[in-house]
Amino acid sequence: xxxxxxxxxxxxxxxxxxxxxxxxxxxxxxxxxxxxxxxxxxxxxxxxxxxxxxxxxxxxxxxxxxxxxxxxxxxxxxxxxxxxxxxxxxxxxxxxxxxxxxxxxxxxxxxxxxxxxxxxxxxxxxxxxxxxxxxxxxxxxxxxxxxxxxxxxxxxxxxxxxxxxxxxxxxxxxxxxxxxxxxxxxxxxxxxxxxxxxxxxxxxxxxxxxxxxxxxxxxxxxxxxxxxxxxxxxxxxxxxxxxxxxxxxxxxxxxxxxxxxxxxxxxxxxxxxxxxxxxxxxxxxxxxxxxxxxxxxxxxxxxxxxxxxxxxxxxxxxxxxxxxxxxxxxxxxxxxxxxxxxxxxxxxxxxxxxxxxxxxxxxxxxxxxxxxxxxxxxxxxxxxx
Numbered sequence: 001x002x003x004x005x006x007x008x009x010x011x012x013x014x015x016x017x018x019x020x021x022x023x024x025x026x027x028x029x030x031x032x033x034x035x036x037x038x039x040x041x042x043x044x045x046x047x048x049x050x051x052x053x054x055x056x057x058x059x060x061x062x063x064x065x066x067x068x069x070x071x072x073x074x075x076x077x078x079x080x081x082x083x084x085x086x087x088x089x090x091x092x093x094x095x096x097x098x099x100x101x102x103x104x105x106x107x108x109x110x111x112x113x114x115x116x117x118x119x120x121x122x123x124x125x126x127x128x129x130x131x132x133x134x135x136x137x138x139x140x141x142x143x144x145x146x147x148x149x150x151x152x153x154x155x156x157x158x159x160x161x162x163x164x165x166x167x168x169x170x171x172x173x174x175x176x177x178x179x180x181x182x183x184x185x186x187x188x189x190x191x192x193x194x195x196x197x198x199x200x201x202x203x204x205x206x207x208x209x210x211x212x213x214x215x216x217x218x219x220x221x222x223x224x225x226x227x228x229x230x231x232x233x234x235x236x237x238x239x240x241x242x243x244x245x246x247x248x249x250x251x252x253x254x255x256x257x258x259x260x261x262x263x264x265x266x267x268x269x270x271x272x273x274x275x276x277x278x279x280x281x282x283x284x285x286x287x288x289x290x291x292x293x294x295x296x297x298x299x300x301x302x303x304x305x306x307x308x309x310x311x312x313x314x315x316x317x318x319x320x321x322x323x324x325x326x327x328x329x330x331x332x333x334x335x336x337x338x339x340x341x342x343x344x345x346x347x348x349x350x351x352x353x354x355x356x357x358x359x360x361x362x363x364x365x366x367x368x369x370x371x372x373x374x375x376x377x378x379x380x381x382x383x384x385x
Contacts (some may be wrong), residue, residue, distance in 0.1 A: 003071070006056055006057055006066065007053075007057070010053050010057065014067065018058065021058055022054075022058065025054040026229060026252075028050045029050055029054075030125060030127045030252060031127075032044075032047040032050060033124075033125060034047060035124040035125065035126075035148075036127065038213055119148075119150070119158075119209070119211050120148045120211055120239055121247070122238050122239050122241055122245075123239070123248045123249070123250060124148075124238055124239060124249065124250070125251075126143065126249055126250065126251050127252050127254060128251050128252065128253050129254050129256065130226065130253055130254070130256070131255075132256055132257065132258040132261070134222060134226075135225070135226045135253070135255040136224070136225070136315055138221070138223050138224035138226070139221075139222050140219055141219070141220055142217060142219050143217065143219070143249075143251070145215075145249065146215050146216070147214055147216060147237070147238060147240060147246070147249075148211045148213060148214075148239040148240065149211060149213075149239070149240040150211055150240065150241065151203060151205055151206035151212050153203055153204075153205040153206065154203035154206060154210065155242075156242055157199070157203070157210060158202060158203055158206060158208040159199040159200065159203060159208070160204065163200065163201075164197040164199055164200075165197060166197055166198075167191055167192035167195070167197055167198050168191070169189050169192070170189035170191070170192060170196065172196040172197065173196060174188065174189055174195060174196040175187065175188060176189050176190075211239075218237065220232075220234055224316045225266070225315050225317055225318040226253045227263070228254055228255050229252060231251065231253075232250075232251045232253070233248050233249070233250055233251075234248060234250075237249035263315065265315075265324065266315045266316070266322070266324025266325075267314045267315070267324040267325050268290060268313075268314045268324065268325075268327070269326075269327045270287060270288070270328055271331050272285060272329065272330055274302075274331070274332055274333065275333050276332055276334050276335075279302060280300055282298055282302075284298070287328055289313050290313065290315070291313070294310055294313065294326070294328075296308055302330055303330070304330060305331070306330045307327050307328070307329055308327070308330075309325050310325060310327075311325050313326035
């Protein structure tokens with residue numbers, strides 16, 4: 001296997017938990033997916049590495065072997081990775097990986113010879129960036145995609161005039177066999193990539209791929225309440241198969257952060273700065289909400305970090321009529337510096353509380369007395385000796 005670090009590929013560290021690993025994989029797989037990077041060999045190789053890394057790190061037993069013995073330990077246990085293999089040959093293997101990270105319905109199928117031979121899968125992913133406002137209130141977005149369609153010129157074979165020939169290395173079986181002692185091993189034919197046939201002359205339209213890209217533009221409704229990595233399905237907007245039918249397009253949304261609101265599911269948090277002089281007196285503060293303005297009554301002597309919940313002022317749940325809450329979090333603000341007049345006023349206020357203004361004296365008076373008694377006891381012992 002090619003030498004590269006699985007943790008570095010997914011941009012995580014060795015202490016990352018499974019949820020972090022899965023989230024990192026989703027991000028990287030979407031970024032380098034072949035459907036989003038057509039004819040980009042570097043992105044294709046990166047995509048293979050990302051999937052190889054996730055297959056190992058998402059499996060606790062494989063991860064333990066890798067952490068202890070590295071890739072050599074994995075190779076000794078029969079794992080050969082994806083790097084260096086043809087992308088069409090590994091798409092069957094990617095089925096279980098994609099399903100574990102994104103859920104079922106992406107059309108990758110199970111790992112098998114039949115699935116390994118297909119030129120492309122009917123369903124594909126589309127990453128859509130939306131603003132915080134668009135996610136909260138919903139919107140209409142114009143989607144511009146390039147879907148795959150079987151090349152009519154070569155009937156999807158990738159060969160000029162559709163003429164292909166049986167692979168001379170495997171004899172059309174898609175596999176070659178090696179014998180070591182009394183054991184025989186089968187592996188995918190490197191010449192034909194498991195297809196069983198080779199192209200003598202590539203199709204001039206699809207350049208041997210067996211498919212062409214078709215540009216398409218259409219409008220979709222983004223429902224109110226969409227969140228990071230939410231998925232929506234657009235039926236019949238995926239890749240076009242040989243029989244003319246089309247798969248589905250799966251839109252994955254990524255939401256921009258807001259300068260004031262922090263979202264947690266259907267709840268929204270906002271930090272409310274309150275000057276320290278308002279804390280002992282209490283205060284009424286007007287704060288922004290997602291849909292206007294609210295009045296926050298801060299009780300006297302509220303603690304830093306106190307939370308005040310406004311029910312129904314949060315985000316609408318997708319496919320439901322329920323709304324989350326707006327949570328206002330108090331942050332006490334102290335002055336960075338004081339002028340002489342301010343210092344004098346504060347000192348006057350401080351002294352006006354008398355004994356109450358020095359609670360440490362009351363708290364530590366008994367403690368100081370006890371420590372003095374310790375030393376007195378030690379001196380008495382020394383004199384007696």
